[in-house]
Amino acid sequence: MKQSGGYKTKQKEKIMQYLTAHEGQHVTAQELSRHLEAEGTPVGTATIYRQLDALVTDGILRKYTIDSRSCACYEYLPLSAECKRHFHLKCMECEQLFHVTCEHLDGIEAHLLEHHGFQIDQSKTVLYGLCKACREKQK
Amino acid sequence: MKQSGGYKTKQKEKIMQYLTAHEGQHVTAQELSRHLEAEGTPVGTATIYRQLDALVTDGILRKYTIDSRSCACYEYLPLSAECKRHFHLKCMECEQLFHVTCEHLDGIEAHLLEHHGFQIDQSKTVLYGLCKACREKQK
DNA sequence: TTGCGTGCAAAGGTTTTGCATGGCA
DNA sequence: TGCCATGCAAAACCTTTGCACGCAA
Numbered sequence: 001m002k003q004s005g006g007y008k009t010k011q012k013e014k015i016m017q018y019l020t021a022h023e024g025q026h027v028t029a030q031e032l033s034r035h036l037e038a039e040g041t042p043v044g045t046a047t048i049y050r051q052l053d054a055l056v057t058d059g060i061l062r063k064y065t066i067d068s069r070s071c072a073c074y075e076y077l078p079l080s081a082e083c084k085r086h087f088h089l090k091c092m093e094c095e096q097l098f099h100v101t102c103e104h105l106d107g108i109e110a111h112l113l114e115h116h117g118f119q120i121d122q123s124k125t126v127l128y129g130l131c132k133a134c135r136e137k138q139k
Numbered sequence: 140m141k142q143s144g145g146y147k148t149k150q151k152e153k154i155m156q157y158l159t160a161h162e163g164q165h166v167t168a169q170e171l172s173r174h175l176e177a178e179g180t181p182v183g184t185a186t187i188y189r190q191l192d193a194l195v196t197d198g199i200l201r202k203y204t205i206d207s208r209s210c211a212c213y214e215y216l217p218l219s220a221e222c223k224r225h226f227h228l229k230c231m232e233c234e235q236l237f238h239v240t241c242e243h244l245d246g247i248e249a250h251l252l253e254h255h256g257f258q259i260d261q262s263k264t265v266l267y268g269l270c271k272a273c274r275e276k277q278k
Numbered sequence: 279t280t281g282c283g284t285g286c287a288a289a290g291g292t293t294t295t296g297c298a299t300g301g302c303a
Numbered sequence: 304t305g306c307c308a309t310g311c312a313a314a315a316c317c318t319t320t321g322c323a324c325g326c327a328a
Contacts, residue, residue, distance in 0.1 A: 006282070006283075007281095007282060007283065009282095009283060009284080011283080011284070012283085043284085043285090044284060044285040044286070045285090045286095046284075046285070046286080046287095047283075047284055047285070050283080050284085051283095
């Protein structure tokens with residue numbers, strides 16, 4: 001794993017601080033921007049995007065998209081998570097996003113690769129459906 | 140399956156014609172717009188987006204996104220119920236779309252429902268990755 | 279001092295919305 | 304005739320880029 005290079009700036013530090021504090025959650029550029037502003041340390045939008053982009057390139061963040069009309073999400077990837085991959089589940093009803101780490105689901109990847117020659121990219125894949133709460137609500 | 144409602148207009152017909160002719164392929168609003176213009180029957184951008192949106196709502200099209208900076212893709216969903224039991228694999232390299240029917244993959248649905256309370260909608264879900272040919276090409 | 283990082287503003291592209299007009303039923 | 308559909312233009316939105324200045328090393 002390459003380390004995040006370049007200078008050590010206050011902005012970069014603040015951004016990393018927020019991301020690591022929200023490990024396992026989905027963070028958007030907007031949330032990050034608003035949080036930093038609310039904290040009294042506003043950071044320019046361009047800087048935020050540039051930093052996020054660099055972190056994705058360095059493999060420290062994962063970037064993915066739910067829908068073209070909503071903004072991109074970023075998620076901090078702890079080193080241990082490299083092995084613990086997970087899938088994203090998006091509820092079409094409540095719009096909530098879940099992630100699932102599960103051996104059975106990891107088996108999908110192996111199965112598809114072995115039997116169908118297809119290598120899934122989990123970071124780009126989102127499974128759509130209905131979450132438990134929304135299913136029960138529909139009854 | 141709800142049928143596409145509303146009036147039968149020339150624009151709507153043209154759009155459906157293009158979409159059905161490209162079944163199994165990814166169509167963007169821009170491609171559609173340019174095609175219609177090239178055919179001598181230009182359709183306003185707003186109309187295209189409104190029609191596509193309505194078709195997605197009616198379950199006739201599927202909409203999905205690869206990246207937040209690129210535009211959304213639409214795909215015609217043949218009405219056959221058979222397709223509902225397929226998972227869709229999209230190769231990010233060659234852009235090809237594959238349909239996979241597989242007991243193992245069907246097991247995913249049951250597993251997620253039983254163990255995670257999440258009910259997948261296969262028709263809305265696309266698994267992204269690399270197909271066999273493109274993987275071998277990259278070596 | 280050197281040159282990367284930052285902020286501001288403007289540009290870029292896709293998608294949505296408001297409103298008057300046109301066309302289907 | 305009554306409404307929905309359309310088209311145009313403008314707005315909204317997220318993201319990127321250009322450029323001058325600031326700050327880390």
